[in-house]
Amino acid sequence: MLLKELYLLNFKNYTEKNWLFSPKLNLIVGENGTGKTNLLDAVYFLCLSKSAFGSTDQNLIRHGEMQSVLRGFFEKKGENFEIACGLQAGKTKILKCNKQTYSKIADHIGKFICVLIHPYDTDLIREGSEIRRKFFDQMICQVDSVYLEHLVSYNHVLKQRNSLLKQFAERHFFDQTLLEQYDSQVMELGKLIFEKRQFFVQKFVPEVLKQYQYIAESKESAHIEYESDWQEANWKINFTQARQKDLALQRTTVGVHKDDYAFQLDGFSVDKFGSQGQQKSFVIALKLAQFALMQRLTQEQPILLLDDIFDKLDANRIGKMIQMIENQCFGQVFVTDAQPQRSLDFFEKIEEKAIFETAVL
């Protein structure tokens, strides 16, 4: 899977620009604030139809402009695809594949897969459960379109149930039949999501273990414990028994939207007991495992986006990553660095590469 060419118009700090990429290594170098990360975000956006950094579609439009265009020319299994997205102030985005507008943007997810490694990845360890659910959801969605459908439906029903709970409180009434309609859907969809997450984690854990031992040169056992209300034998009863609490709090307190993934080294929480180095190794292992598993499940090499990794990693881990790139463990790779000479030195041995310089516009 390759991104051969990219065209951006009024995307973040870019006015209008075109890039022809190498199928192997692409180095994006330039001073701070010149648009290196923004370029990776554009690639990510064309794959996942949203920003990697939580920007709303509207915030991606260059300040002072009314619309933005992203156009990518991809190659997959010898076939060419043109993915184009139009963003317009105050309107919803339009996404096209080979000039055909998607009726459902979700249909695009999984067509072109990518993995991003960036400096804030350690948030995955330190922050609350939401960021971990997002990480796993995004990964599973890219390889399983049915999962994405379940997730969209679940979130929709959950929103409806929560708004009904609010209405009960605001209007001082209660309709059990109405609530039970949502309850059964939340439980049914929740079970399907739980089963998929459980299945996926089982496949993911051995990859994380392997990648951690490689990247950290360590024998420690990296593990992920999936934690879900749905694991309890009597999850249905628990869900129903939480009704009083749900009514009081006006939101659904039990379900897969509360799931978490506990990251562990030798059985201890990486968050509570891991050193900074162990935490950094763990997140890189997560991302490398993501790459390996997505490749295995889709028979395609995801596009690898490495944002600013040289500033945040120590020499050993940098050496390992460079070794992997040299050994062609990945397909197309994009690397950003604010120090051009450093990257050129690191990738001296790689002949098939393109270098792009970002500059203040």
Ligand SMILES: Nc1ncnc2c1ncn2[C@@H]1O[C@H](COP(=O)(O)OP(=O)(O)OP(=O)(O)O)[C@@H](O)[C@H]1O
């Ligand atoms: N919607 C937007 N319109 C105009 N400029 C924007 C928009 N969104 C972000 N920017 C600008 O993009 C610039 C940041 O670009 P980016 O994060 O890609 O820089 P970078 O080269 O990765 O920097 P660093 O080396 O510090 O990581 C900032 O100056 C920011 O103000």
Ligand SMILES: [Mg+2]
């Ligand atoms: Mg950056």
